[in-house]
Each structure stands twice: as C-alpha cells, then as structure tokens.
Amino acid sequence: MTxxxxxxxxxxxxxxxxxxxxxxxxxxxxVLLALWLDTRLAPAxxxxxxxxxxxxxxxxxxxxxxxxxxxxxxxxxxRLQVLMARLAANPDARDxxxxxGWLSGLAPDIQQLRERWRADxxxxxxxxxxGARSAARIxxxxxxxLQLIDVPLLVYDRHQRLLLFNHAAxxxxxxxxxxRLGKPLQGLLENKSLDYALVRLPEDGxxxxxxxxxxxxxxxxxxxxxxxxxxxxxxEHWLRCxxxxxxxxxxxxxxxxxxxxxxxxxxxxxxxxxxxxxxQLRRHGAGLASAAQALNQPFAEGSSSKEISLSxxxxxxxxxxxxxxxxxxxxxxxxxTLERLQRQDSRLLSLWSNDLWxxxxxxxxxxxxxxxxxxxxxxxxxxxxxxxVLMEDLVTKLAEHCRLTRFDAEVxxxxxxxxxxxxxxxxxPSQQQLQAWLDQPLEALPLAPSLAKxxxxxxxxxxxxxxxxxxxxxxxxxxxxxxxxxxxxxxKAPRPEFHDYGIASLPAPDxxxxxxxxxxxxxxxxxxxxxGLELRRGDRxxxxxxxxxxxxxxxxxxxxxxxxxxxxxxxxxxxxxxxLTDTDVAGAPTLTRIMPRFRDYLGDAVLLAHNASFDLLAxxxxxxxxxxxxxxxxxxxxxxxxxxxxxxxxxxxLAERFTLFVPEGLRHTALGDAQLTAELWLTLLPRLEARGIxxxxxxxxxxxxxxxxxxxxx
Numbered sequence: 001m002t003x004x005x006x007x008x009x010x011x012x013x014x015x016x017x018x019x020x021x022x023x024x025x026x027x028x029x030x031v032l033l034a035l036w037l038d039t040r041l042a043p044a045x046x047x048x049x050x051x052x053x054x055x056x057x058x059x060x061x062x063x064x065x066x067x068x069x070x071x072x073x074x075x076x077x078x079r080l081q082v083l084m085a086r087l088a089a090n091p092d093a094r095d096x097x098x099x100x101g102w103l104s105g106l107a108p109d110i111q112q113l114r115e116r117w118r119a120d121x122x123x124x125x126x127x128x129x130x131g132a133r134s135a136a137r138i139x140x141x142x143x144x145x146l147q148l149i150d151v152p153l154l155v156y157d158r159h160q161r162l163l164l165f166n167h168a169a170x171x172x173x174x175x176x177x178x179x180r181l182g183k184p185l186q187g188l189l190e191n192k193s194l195d196y197a198l199v200r201l202p203e204d205g206x207x208x209x210x211x212x213x214x215x216x217x218x219x220x221x222x223x224x225x226x227x228x229x230x231x232x233x234x235x236e237h238w239l240r241c242x243x244x245x246x247x248x249x250x251x252x253x254x255x256x257x258x259x260x261x262x263x264x265x266x267x268x269x270x271x272x273x274x275x276x277x278x279x280q281l282r283r284h285g286a287g288l289a290s291a292a293q294a295l296n297q298p299f300a301e302g303s304s305s306k307e308i309s310l311s312x313x314x315x316x317x318x319x320x321x322x323x324x325x326x327x328x329x330x331x332x333x334x335x336x337t338l339e340r341l342q343r344q345d346s347r348l349l350s351l352w353s354n355d356l357w358x359x360x361x362x363x364x365x366x367x368x369x370x371x372x373x374x375x376x377x378x379x380x381x382x383x384x385x386x387x388x389v390l391m392e393d394l395v396t397k398l399a400e401h402c403r404l405t406r407f408d409a410e411v412x413x414x415x416x417x418x419x420x421x422x423x424x425x426x427x428x429p430s431q432q433q434l435q436a437w438l439d440q441p442l443e444a445l446p447l448a449p450s451l452a453k454x455x456x457x458x459x460x461x462x463x464x465x466x467x468x469x470x471x472x473x474x475x476x477x478x479x480x481x482x483x484x485x486x487x488x489x490x491x492k493a494p495r496p497e498f499h500d501y502g503i504a505s506l507p508a509p510d511x512x513x514x515x516x517x518x519x520x521x522x523x524x525x526x527x528x529x530x531x532g533l534e535l536r537r538g539d540r541x542x543x544x545x546x547x548x549x550x551x552x553x554x555x556x557x558x559x560x561x562x563x564x565x566x567x568x569x570x571x572x573x574x575x576x577x578x579x580l581t582d583t584d585v586a587g588a589p590t591l592t593r594i595m596p597r598f599r600d601y602l603g604d605a606v607l608l609a610h611n612a613s614f615d616l617l618a619x620x621x622x623x624x625x626x627x628x629x630x631x632x633x634x635x636x637x638x639x640x641x642x643x644x645x646x647x648x649x650x651x652x653x654l655a656e657r658f659t660l661f662v663p664e665g666l667r668h669t670a671l672g673d674a675q676l677t678a679e680l681w682l683t684l685l686p687r688l689e690a691r692g693i694x695x696x697x698x699x700x701x702x703x704x705x706x707x708x709x710x711x712x713x714x
Contacts, residue, residue: 019066027059072101078646082657085643085687087114151256158251160185160198172257189214194241198253200362201245208359210241211260211385211445240385280330350482351384353377353411353418356391359384360409363392369399375410379482380418383457387479389444390454394462395422397437398475402426410474413481420477428464428473438462513606513631514697519685521696523549523633524601525608525678526560527670528618529578531570540566541618542585543578544598545671547678548605552685554678560601561671563588578668595619595626606696607632610651610677631696634703635680641706642687651676658683 034055043051076099083098099107146153152169156162162183173179178188185194191212201208240258245251357373364371399405408423438452445454455462455477464475526546532539546560563580565588575581598619609615612634620628639649648657651673655662660679666672688694693702 019062023059023063023066025059026062027056030056030059073103076101076103081643081646085646085657087117151258154188154255154257155246156185156253156255158253160253162188163252169257172259189239189241196366197243197362201243201253203245203247203251205244205247208243209385209388210243211389212239212241214239278334281327281334349381349384350379351382351387352379353420356380356382356384356387357409359388360391360395363388364395367392367396367399368405369395370406371395371409372406373409374423375412378411378413378418380411380420381480381482386445386454386457389442390451391420391477393442393444393451394437394475394477397440398422398424398429401429401433414478416481417478418481420479422475423467423472424474425472428466428475434462434464514700515695517694518688518696518699519552521549522603522605523608523678523681524605525549525674525681526615527609527673527677528615529580529668529670530574530618531566531568532574533614535614535617535621538568539618540564540568540621541591542566542570542580543670544594544619545669545674546598546601547671547675549608549678549681552682554675554682559671560598562594562597564594565590591619591621592625595624599626599628602628602630604630606630608677608681609634610673610680611636631700633681633699635677635684637703637706638684638688638699641702642684642691644706651680654680 034052037051037055038048041051080099080103146164146166149166150168152172153164153166154162154169155164162179162185165179170179173188176188178184185198189212191210193210194212197208197210238260240260242256242258244254244256246254354373354377357371361371395407399407402424404424404426406424410421410423412419412421438455439450441448441450442454451462458479460478462475462477464473466473524546526544528541528545529543530539530541541564543564544560544562548555548558563585565585567590570580570582570585607628607630609632612632616628616632620626635651635654636649639654643649648654652667654660655676658680660676660683662672662676666675688699688702693699
C-alpha cells in the first residue's frame, strides 16, 4: 500500500499551464489593444477586420503554435521516450508507440535500430555458449560429488534407459555390459517385480523397496567357461533396491542399491549356529540327566560290588563335570550368538502401517486380491522388504484357502507389540493348515527360509481366531511396536532453487557494500498492507510480504509472508483494496512479535520497496524496538531518476510500461506486490548499468537527487 503523493504538478502539466496562461494573456492584450484602436481610429469594413485580426494574431499564433508543437513534436517525443525505455528494459517488447508527427521520419531508423539490436542480442546469445564452460565446471563438481557417495546410484529415463551412474554403481556392477549410458534397465536388472514396481511408482518421490536377485558378471563368465555337463551352480546375490520417481522431471527414476547378500547370509549363518548350539545343549542336557539318573541308583551289597559302585560313582562324577563344563561353554556361545543376532536385528526400522498396507496392496493387485486398510494406523518396527514378501505369501495362501479376493487389514496396539490383522468373512483355518504354511519356504528370499524362521526374526508367532460377531475370522501377526507416535509429517515440496554455483563468484561478504555492483547485491523486496494511509494518525500494518534476490535471480520459494494483528478494526475502504478483513487477521501475531522474525529473515541484505518511506514508517512506528538500519532502495525514486520527463511512476503504471506479469489475485497483497517490485528492480538493472550507475552508492545518489521531484500519479 502506498501513501498519497505530495501536492504539486509534474513538469508537463506546468508547461501546459504556462502555455495556456501565456496564450490567454496574449489574446486578452490583443482584445484590449483592438478595442482601444477601434475607438481611436473608428475604421469600417475590411480595415476594421484587419485591425482586429492583427491585434489578436499574436495570441492566436501562440495558441495554435502550442497545439501544433504538442501534436507534432512534444507528444511524439514523450511516446518515443516510453518506446526507448521499453526497448532498454526488454528489446523484444512489442512496438506500441511508433514515431508520429514530425518524428515519423525516424520510424525506419528506429525499426532498423531495433532489428540491429535484436540481431546483436542473437549474436550475444550465440556468444553466450561460452558459458558452457561454466556449465561444464558445475557438471564436473556435481560428478565429483556423485563419486564421493558410496551408495550405488542409477538414474533412468521414462524409457528405462540409463542416464547416470556413480562410481559405487560401477564397482557393484563391475564389467557388466548393461552398465552403459543409454542401455536399457532390463539388460542390467531383469526382474518382473522391478518392471511392475516401475509402472506403479508414485510421481511425488515416495520410495518403494524391492529385494532383487542378481548374478555378478564374474559368476556368469565362470559358469559359461565350465563344462555344461558339470552344471555348476552360479552364486546368487541379492540387492535391496529403493526406487523413487524424481519430482518435476520427465518421469526419470532414481534407483539406490545395497548389496544385501552378505547381510542375509550372515543372518542365516547365525541362525544356523543357533540350531547347532541348541542341538548341543540338548545333547549335554541328556548326558547330565543320564549321569544324574545313574547316580541315584542304590549301591549293590558286598565289598567287591561296593568297590565297583565307588569306581562307577567317580566316573559318573567326572562325566557330570565334563558335561557341566561343556554345557556352560555352549550356553556362553549361545549367548554370544544371540547378541550377534540382536545386533543383526538392529536393522529393523520404524514403518508406518499405512505405508505397509499401500505397498502390500500394490503387490497383491497382480494376484487379483484387494486389501482394504481399516482402523487407526500405527508405527511398527520391521524389515520392510522381507515383511512384504512374507505378507504377500501369507495373503495369497489365505486367499487360495478361503477362495476370497477381498480382505480387510487392521492394526491393533498391544503391550510393546503391534498386531497386524487380516480379516475376512468366514471360518478360520485349522492349526494344522497354519503349521503347513509356516513350514513352507519363501522362495523369493535368499536361502528360501520358511515362514516360521522369518517370524523368529521378530520373536513372533502366527495364529487365527474368530471375531466376536461369529461371522468374521482374522489372522494375527504380532510385531515390535515403533517408538514414534503420530502420523508421518507431510512431505514438503522441494525448493525450486536447489543449487547456484554462480554465488561462488560473488565478492566476499566483507566487501564494502557501497562499492558492490548492483547485480551482485543480495536484495530483499518487501511490501506491507495497512489499515489505511494515515500512519501518523493510527493506521497500522496488517500484512508483511518479502522475497529474496540473489545473483540477479528471484528465488521463488525463499519468501516471508505473515498476517499481522493491527489491534484495531480494518476500514471497509481498505478491505476493498487488499481484501483483508478483521476475521482474516484475528489470532495473528502483533507487529511487536513478528518484527524480530522479519529482521532475522532480512539478515544483511539490502532492502527494496516501492515508495519505501511509507513501508518503513509502517514497520517502525514510534517506540519500535526493531530498527531496519540497512540500505534501502526505492523503485519509485529510481524510476523518477531514470525517466524524469515521463508521467506515472506508480507500481501499476510501471508494470504496464515494462509488461511485467502480475498473477491473478496477487496485486495489492503484500507478497504479490513485493514480488512485482523485485521483478521491476531486475527490469531496471540494465537501464541503470547503461547509464553508468553500477554500484549501490550510485543508486543511492540517484535516489537522493530524485527525491524532491513530484509525480501526481505516484
């Protein structure tokens, strides 16, 4: 919101007024002279007409000459000035003001100038290709960063052709012919689950995980080199693959990979050790029981029998001691193995149940099974890839057994446990059927462990029960509960400006601010909306908006916007301009509370506003504790300094003059006007530089010289 202009007329109105007054005086004097001469000489007929015409000729000539000059010269000059200002700001601007009047002969020259200017710009654009060196430097730096990332990365386009890979991926797929730019994904990782996941991948960047089998190229070559009759098995590896669709791209996909082979084999090896240790424990326990039973037998009568019994007791005692020692050692080994298994289980991560049901539902769609989540979601701890395989196998077996294609899925909270329930109408399966399912191997996982062994990872079991209504049954799987509470935070949209290596070429922060080039300044454009224009009579701020300019770029997402409680009513006349009402600002922070946040946002930047004195006064009323003491640029004064002879330096006129786009509904909002002011500053930059005004000190001097100039329409 801008203040009312100071009284006074701009230069053109003063000139017009002077011309009219002079013409009027000349006519008035001519009339008086004609009357006096007519009285003295008393001419008649043509002499009288000649007398009056001669006396009035000066005023008439002055009036007609002024009209002629305005139409043929002064008006065309003003339009020519506007045309040149538009060309300076945007050489591709449309030609709305062709030369007229006595300047019409300049039209071919101006058109030629425009064409040559555009030709020069095209040449400049071609010369700008030298900037590819800078782009190459940026690319090299990005490539260097990629090489430092030790996670294998692959980027594929929408046609599944390889666009990018890093050094970690090169090490993982050593010598593989499919790891070449432009090669299809199927040549590197051929898997139907992967193809299906790529088709169903969300566009918002939500990740999906898969466990993929993979045979290394060295294994393939060694297998092919062997005799076919030997049927040498190839070593199979497993990759944990995370897929993400890159947002706001042409459907490119990012794959991050992790070799899960050693992890899975290590886990299986630990579990194998536990099985062996349990067998040893049973053997040692059986030996101890046998020795204890023999010791409890009564001694035989007679001396020789007594000696034999004593000898047997000694041997049994020795056996007990050996078994006890072996049992203690085995128990210690079992404890160490359990600790290792516990460390291995630390990869269980928090998982939101809705994400689990969504991913499981996508897997079940290919089996023609629909899964409907019900109830309240919750956090649980699980190894998502293996849990999905487990649940998919379980649901498909259940669907085949019950001959159903629709199930409900519910999460219920227990004591440090979360119960995953599958619900369906009908009877529950028998315990024998459940045991048969538990004993069947999961072929999709490394080493094909049984479902029962996978449940041991979670110290869990599986059972079925009938609901209270007697019409539904449920299959229940307990899992560890997650520590987190509440739903996951909403995904934030990424910032449009994720890098700008051009900032590295800017001067150091300790450079003298006044001597900084205007194109290198960090500028924050801001605007306020108020309850009215009379700030010294109680009108107050109701909205603040600001945006940041860095390296001649308006950062679209680096903004500050806040409503402000003015602690008074908003007049209807002001609401008609900015659309804000008392209801809109109810509950908003006061100016005293919001200003420290706004000052932190400003940092050490230079301020920019249109008619900045009004907005600064609005933000710093008497008694304000926050002081804005940084340099301030004013596009109103800058426009006056550049075009003192033109009318209309208000924001709307300048936006129309320089064809600045204002989105619908943003005009007369604090943030919208701040962004429009920022665009205006970027438009005025080349005109300032063309006049040799290249530093902050130069612009401030231009503002000072333009401060006293009046503009009735500003």
